[in-house]
Amino acid sequence: FFALWRLERTVPQITKPSGLIDFAVDHLTISDHVNNEVRELVRDNDGNWRIEQPVDWAANNSAVQHIITYLLQPDEQSHFAPDDTDKSADPLSQYGLDKPRFEITAGGPGGRKVNLLVGKSTLAGNNLYVMNPADHLVRVWTDDFLTNGVALPLNDLRDNHVFTIGVFEVQGLSIWSLNAGAASAGSPNLGTPNLVHFRTVAQDHSQWQLDTPLLRPANSQAVNIVLQQLVNLSVADFLTPAEVNQAQPGLANPTLSVELQGENNSQKLLIGAAVPNATVPQYYAKRQNSDVGFTVNAGEPFDTLRQALEKLRERQFMNFALDSVSGITMHALDGNELRMLRSEGGDNVWNIQLKDPATGTPTTWPADSDMLHTLLTSLQNLSAKNFTTDAPHDLASYGLEKPIWKVTLQINKSATEKTTLTLSIGRSADTPYRYYAKTDTSDSVYEIDGDIARELSAEPLRYRDRTFETLPKSAQIVSVKMTRLKDDLSDDGSPVFNYTADAGKSLEDQLKVETPSAEHENILALCNWLRRVSVDAYLKASFDVHTPVALFLNNSTVPTMVPWRYRLDVALLTPAVGQTPAQNQSLTFYFTENFGGLQAGGASAPQQVVFLVPISVVTLLNALIGPKALPPAASQTLQDINQPIDARASTAPNPAPSPAPAPSANTTPPPGTPATTPGGSTALANGVLDSQPKGRHFDK
Numbered sequence: 001f002f003a004l005w006r007l008e009r010t011v012p013q014i015t016k017p018s019g020l021i022d023f024a025v026d027h028l029t030i031s032d033h034v035n036n037e038v039r040e041l042v043r044d045n046d047g048n049w050r051i052e053q054p055v056d057w058a059a060n061n062s063a064v065q066h067i068i069t070y071l072l073q074p075d076e077q078s079h080f081a082p083d084d085t086d087k088s089a090d091p092l093s094q095y096g097l098d099k100p101r102f103e104i105t106a107g108g109p110g111g112r113k114v115n116l117l118v119g120k121s122t123l124a125g126n127n128l129y130v131m132n133p134a135d136h137l138v139r140v141w142t143d144d145f146l147t148n149g150v151a152l153p154l155n156d157l158r159d160n161h162v163f164t165i166g167v168f169e170v171q172g173l174s175i176w177s178l179n180a181g182a183a184s185a186g187s188p189n190l191g192t193p194n195l196v197h198f199r200t201v202a203q204d205h206s207q208w209q210l211d212t213p214l215l216r217p218a219n220s221q222a223v224n225i226v227l228q229q230l231v232n233l234s235v236a237d238f239l240t241p242a243e244v245n246q247a248q249p250g251l252a253n254p255t256l257s258v259e260l261q262g263e264n265n266s267q268k269l270l271i272g273a274a275v276p277n278a279t280v281p282q283y284y285a286k287r288q289n290s291d292v293g294f295t296v297n298a299g300e301p302f303d304t305l306r307q308a309l310e311k312l313r314e315r316q317f318m319n320f321a322l323d324s325v326s327g328i329t330m331h332a333l334d335g336n337e338l339r340m341l342r343s344e345g346g347d348n349v350w351n352i353q354l355k356d357p358a359t360g361t362p363t364t365w366p367a368d369s370d371m372l373h374t375l376l377t378s379l380q381n382l383s384a385k386n387f388t389t390d391a392p393h394d395l396a397s398y399g400l401e402k403p404i405w406k407v408t409l410q411i412n413k414s415a416t417e418k419t420t421l422t423l424s425i426g427r428s429a430d431t432p433y434r435y436y437a438k439t440d441t442s443d444s445v446y447e448i449d450g451d452i453a454r455e456l457s458a459e460p461l462r463y464r465d466r467t468f469e470t471l472p473k474s475a476q477i478v479s480v481k482m483t484r485l486k487d488d489l490s491d492d493g494s495p496v497f498n499y500t501a502d503a504g505k506s507l508e509d510q511l512k513v514e515t516p517s518a519e520h521e522n523i524l525a526l527c528n529w530l531r532r533v534s535v536d537a538y539l540k541a542s543f544d545v546h547t548p549v550a551l552f553l554n555n556s557t558v559p560t561m562v563p564w565r566y567r568l569d570v571a572l573l574t575p576a577v578g579q580t581p582a583q584n585q586s587l588t589f590y591f592t593e594n595f596g597g598l599q600a601g602g603a604s605a606p607q608q609v610v611f612l613v614p615i616s617v618v619t620l621l622n623a624l625i626g627p628k629a630l631p632p633a634a635s636q637t638l639q640d641i642n643q644p645i646d647a648r649a650s651t652a653p654n655p656a657p658s659p660a661p662a663p664s665a666n667t668t669p670p671p672g673t674p675a676t677t678p679g680g681s682t683a684l685a686n687g688v689l690d691s692q693p694k695g696r697h698f699d700k
Helices: 002-008 061-070 145-151 220-231 241-252 302-306 368-380 451-456 509-512 518-531 615-625 632-641 648-650
Strands: 027-032 038-045 049-053 075-080 100-108 113-121 127-132 137-142 170-178 190-202 208-212 255-261 264-273 283-288 292-296 326-330 338-341 350-355 362-366 386-389 406-410 416-429 437-439 446-448 469-472 476-483 489-499 530-536 537-538 549-551 560-562 566-574 583-591 601-603 609-612
Touching: 027 061, 038 476, 049 061, 049 127, 049 518, 061 100, 061 145, 061 368, 100 145, 100 255, 113 145, 170 220, 170 302, 208 302, 220 255, 220 302, 220 560, 220 632, 241 264, 241 283, 255 302, 326 368, 368 451, 476 509, 476 518, 489 509, 489 518, 489 615, 518 530, 518 615, 537 549, 549 601
Parallel strands: none
Antiparallel strands: 027 038, 027 100, 038 049, 075 137, 100 113, 113 127, 127 137, 170 190, 170 255, 190 208, 255 264, 264 283, 283 292, 326 338, 326 406, 338 350, 350 362, 386 446, 406 416, 416 437, 437 446, 469 530, 476 489, 476 566, 537 609, 549 560, 566 583, 583 601, 601 609
8 A cells, every 4th residue: 555655646747947046145144064164155236245254254256156157057967855654764864964064054135045055965976956945846956066065175265365455456565574683682573664655647557656765766567577477476384373373373473474555455564584494486375464374485576675775776777768858968077078969849859059169159060860869768767776775964975075977957847847857977986886866856766877988978989970071962073083192292293093073974974874884883883972972980179281180090099190091072063053153162081090900080172071981992992992092012012912822832742830030121021911102101902803994084
């Protein structure tokens, strides 16, 4: 009869598995009856979960969401009503639900609540019995709900981030550090505390300011890197209560604290002593007002934070925009001063301000804009090697009472507002290899690299535009003639080369239609340089053909006085335009021999300037001058080099070296030996030479 009753008894079945919860869960209580532990989790307004029991800590959102997802959509194998026919036993005991291992309460808005009991595992071992007391149905769920959900170790349920504030929420960074070793022996004080505080002055964190212990710009990039490291900082290991008690001495006296300050949130981390016998160097740590102890790996960012005043301070102290500078004044220790102004047209045109030495009349030279841009960039990028002092008592000890350089920048802050920024550079008398700098906007003294001091000059020629002669497009070059000069600077009567165009033609146009030759190409290249005369460097702002030029030959530190050896005469014609008649003009240049490899001096008689000839032009002139115009000794050297090689001599064994003969006045120097010029200087004939005959004319 009992068997028939069991067969006929109707058991309510739910044919489709369904979740137990149909509301948004914002509160979870997990009671572990085996370990006698209660875990309480609460979701905040931002959707983040937090553990409130047994510890106060941010929860691992992914782990909590896994539990919530399972409650909403369980992996349910089956469900049924418990067998209550045996009146002598609790029908739930066979499922372990009479004394459940876990009790779970999920709460939601308006006090809605669902309870869940978790019993024992099924005989197969990969499922477990779960029951909602409200419907009294036993459900069979996969044990993933237990192993990867409600029974997770507490450490896995905790978020391992030390800080939960977002990096873009941070508006301030406060660092308190203890300088170890500052206290005297036997003193309970471990050192002198230092407080360093940074605050953002731009919403996008592009600019940070140091405001404690002094007001200075911060290295915004370095601060942002440290912030990102702090936000990403992870707990190495959470400490058990017993471990917390053991680590209490190391946590009671922190050596470093770091506080991230947001608009409505602030979190402070306390760093204690080093963890003894750790495999990887670690510190004991905890949050302020929290009983949760943990460890963090040593190294960065803590090494930087302990030296925040040094590491996070901006080292570039010349704060200006390149395009805002309208004037530069450089004052040297010897009293020389140089002033340069940018034109008011807004373009990058600079002029050197001068006075005529004879009349005192103000005059100007065009400045080299590229060189000034390089100089201003060097000043803008000037960085402190060391922050020497922020409260100097004696500027003389840094060479700043009488600085070797003072550079004043005139700065246009706006169309109507102008200001100045003055940089002083000094050099210590005790340590002359050390350079120091200070601006007029701060008391701070910085140690700097000495390169900037060597880059500055009060010599106007240093910054003069390297192009000092530019011909109008309409100007025609009608002749070029180079003559070698004797020792008395008179012509030797034989031109090195002489090219004159036919009447009504320009030399360049005529050469282009002539039969091509290497020499024609060289003359065309020379004409191209004459149309825009550029130099490597200026040597003097005056010229006298009877005064030799001082050149530093072959990297020597002692100048050699070198005489002028060539004169280049250039005839120009500007054709008539309208009522303006044609104009004839002449240019005259002087050149030295080719010295020191590819070095030669040049001069412009009309411009009254002496300069170093560009290497490309030196090579060009070498090709045009050729061996015919060289001194006899240099010509003999080239002839010796061009002699055919005796094959028999090349195969003969090398003779033993013999003593060099004593030099005599009539001895011809061996090949490759520098030849002595009549002026006593040394010239090496090593240019690219052309075998074309010299002194040619256009005879048509």
